[in-house]
Amino acid sequence: MSERFIPLSVPSLRGNELKYVSQAIETEWVSSAGSYIQEFEENTMNYVGARGAVAVQNGSSGLHIALKLMDVSDGDEVIVPTLTFIAAVNPVKYCNAEPVFMDCDDSLGMDPSKLKKFFEEECENVNGALRNKVTLKPIKAIVVVHVFGNMADMESIMEIAEKYQVPVIEDATEAIGTYYTEGIFEGRYAGTIGNIGVYSFNGNKIMTTGGGGMIVSHDTNLLDRARYLTTQAKSDPLYYIHDEVGYNYRMTNLQAALGLAQLEQLENFIATKSKNYNIYKQELKEINGLELLNFRKGTRPNYWFYGIAIKESYGLHRHQLIESLGNKKIQARPIWDLIHQQKPYRDNQAYEIDQAKVYLNKIVNVPCSSNLSSEDVHYIVESLKKQ
Numbered sequence: 001m002s003e004r005f006i007p008l009s010v011p012s013l014r015g016n017e018l019k020y021v022s023q024a025i026e027t028e029w030v031s032s033a034g035s036y037i038q039e040f041e042e043n044t045m046n047y048v049g050a051r052g053a054v055a056v057q058n059g060s061s062g063l064h065i066a067l068k069l070m071d072v073s074d075g076d077e078v079i080v081p082t083l084t085f086i087a088a089v090n091p092v093k094y095c096n097a098e099p100v101f102m103d104c105d106d107s108l109g110m111d112p113s114k115l116k117k118f119f120e121e122e123c124e125n126v127n128g129a130l131r132n133k134v135t136l137k138p139i140k141a142i143v144v145v146h147v148f149g150n151m152a153d154m155e156s157i158m159e160i161a162e163k164y165q166v167p168v169i170e171d172a173t174e175a176i177g178t179y180y181t182e183g184i185f186e187g188r189y190a191g192t193i194g195n196i197g198v199y200s201f202n203g204n205k206i207m208t209t210g211g212g213g214m215i216v217s218h219d220t221n222l223l224d225r226a227r228y229l230t231t232q233a234k235s236d237p238l239y240y241i242h243d244e245v246g247y248n249y250r251m252t253n254l255q256a257a258l259g260l261a262q263l264e265q266l267e268n269f270i271a272t273k274s275k276n277y278n279i280y281k282q283e284l285k286e287i288n289g290l291e292l293l294n295f296r297k298g299t300r301p302n303y304w305f306y307g308i309a310i311k312e313s314y315g316l317h318r319h320q321l322i323e324s325l326g327n328k329k330i331q332a333r334p335i336w337d338l339i340h341q342q343k344p345y346r347d348n349q350a351y352e353i354d355q356a357k358v359y360l361n362k363i364v365n366v367p368c369s370s371n372l373s374s375e376d377v378h379y380i381v382e383s384l385k386k387q
Contacts, residue, residue, distance in 0.1 A: 006380065008331040009204040009305065012371040013258075015265045020257035032231075034253025040260045041214070044199075047263060048176070048189040050216035052223040055251035055259075056230055059173040059200030062213040064091040065229055065249065066169045066196045067141060069222050072097050076140040077132055079118075079166075081110045082340045083356040084145040088171045089339050098137065101340040101350040107296050108307070108359060109152030110144050116160050118351050123164075130164050134349065142168050146175035146190045148365075149206070149304030151296045154193045155183055161194075168194030173213070175199075177206065177270050177302035191216050201255075206269050206304045206370060207262035209255040269370035273303035276368065276377050280306055283381040289314025290384060293363070306368045307335070308384075309359075318364050321384075325366070328383045335363040 024036055037055050045053040056062045072078055074096040080089045082101040092099045102118070105111040123130050123139060130139040142161055144152050154170075161168045172178070172191030176199045179189040191197025196217045201209040215226050228234070233246025251259075281292045293307040310318055318334055325332045338360055340350035366380060 005329045006331060006367050006372075006376055007369060008333055008365060008367050010369045010371070011203060011208045011262075012265070012269065012369070013262075014371075016261040017258050020261050021254055024253050024257040029253045031252055032250035034256070036253045036256035036260055037251055040251075040256040040263070043260060043263055044214050045216065047266070048192050048216060049187070050189075050192050050197075051218045052216070052220055054215040054223055054226045054230060055256055056213045056215060056249045057251060058202065058211050059171070059198055059213040060087045060091060061230070061247065061249040062173075062198035062200075062215045063088065063143070063169065063171060064094050065215060065226050065247070066198055067091055067095050067097070067143075068229060069196060069225060070141045070167045070169065072140045075137055077135065077137045078140060079110075079115065079142040080339075081143070081145050081147075081356075082338045082350060082353055083108055083336065083359060084147060084171070084339065085336050086339055086342065088143060088145050088173075089345070092143070093344070097140065098135075099339075099345065099348055100132065100139070101345070101348060101353065103351070103353045104147075104356045104359065105153065106355075107150050107152060108147035108293070109150065110142075110157065111355065112153050112156035112160060114352055115142070115157065119160065119164050119166075122351070125164075128165070130166055132349075139164075139166055142166055143171055144168060144194065145171040145173075146178060148293075148307055149175045149178050149190075149295075149302040150293075151175070151178050151180065151190055151299045151301065153296075154180075154185060154190075158193060167196075170194040170197035172197045173200030173202075174205065174304050175302060177266055177300075179300055180298060181300050182298040192218065195219065196222055201259055201262070206273070206302050207259070207266050209251065209259040209262070212251050212255045212259060270302050272370050272372070273368060276372055276374065277303045277306055279374060279377045280366070280381065283378070284308070284384070287314075287381075287385055304368070305365050307363045307365055310362045310364060318362060321364055325380075325383060330380055330383060331367060333365050335360060335365070
């Protein structure tokens with residue numbers, strides 16, 4: 001077992017993937033039209049309990065459209081986390097708007113206490129719209145990321161957003177399948193709590209279409225406009241009439257065929273990830289200086305990624321641990337570098353970033369694939385013990 005490579009996160013393609021993709025090829029519906037697209041949208045909508053879904057090329061294009069639907073444009077600002085993948089923030093720039101960076105809490109999601117403080121102390125209401133006192137720009141949206149499939153504190157964030165009338169875009173690109181099991185949002189899935197949500201089906205996600213994404217919402221008007229914008233803003237079903245700039249963002253039928261088969265297996269993927277997470281959690285208790293990050297209480301997470309926090313007592317820094325595991329053919333990775341420190345965003349406002357800096361230096365992600373075996377998990381833990 002130690003002779004083979006254990007990857008960080010790879011897909012499991014053992015269901016109807018080949019059957020559905022072959023059918024799409026046989027019928028010659030392989031591009032951005034075909035029955036699998038509609039079926040995948042409908043099944044995703046039903047799975048998460050949304051009123052509709054629009055399949056797109058990837059999570060980034062979905063977030064771009066979501067921002068457009070919230071009327072984010074030149075001269076606006078959007079509240080974003082600094083601890084996330086940069087794809088959650090770049091679409092703000094696509095809209096010629098500017099991000100304002102917020103700190104994280106212990107869920108790694110946006111810290112609602114600092115969000116509230118920022119709105120209370122650093123913003124003002126001008127003609128019914130929230131405006132940044134420093135930049136004098138309107139705050140048009142909040143992008144909340146459910147990091148590693150862990151639900152952000154949506155109860156607190158939605159209360160703040162509703163008070164200040166700022167729409168919420170849920171970047172649920174890592175969190176399809178995560179939902180609340182108690183509280184005011186009991187039964188609500190990540191991506192369906194804010195004004196609009198976006199999922200990603202990249203190759204390393206819990207389910208994949210190779211590359212692809214999905215926009216979901218309870219607002220059918222928003223979804224109709226999303227479908228319009230993602231198909232080049234074609235205003236007439238037959239003639240080539242375009243009343244505004246659109247985008248070539250629709251998912252292909254081949255991708256949707258793959259996604260449909262993956263969605264059929266999603267709950268099994270989650271069950272496997274949950275089992276392996278609990279093995280990690282139990283066995284890591286025996287290792288001084290390592291702790292598996294918890295998921296939010298009162299939720300059923302999808303357990304997409306496993307984050308290990310390294311304490312000083314462990315004796316190795318994160319880069320040393322990653323290198324050591326790599327020598328044993330176990331792939332591991334650090335958490336993303338903070339976006340407000342990245343070159344394109346160093347001039348943007350970052351509000352009281354403290355906790356994110358702490359997590360940056362101590363989080364390592366370890367293998368979590370949906371086809372990871374219990375034996376693999378035990379081997380990885382034994383490798384962690386032998387540092």
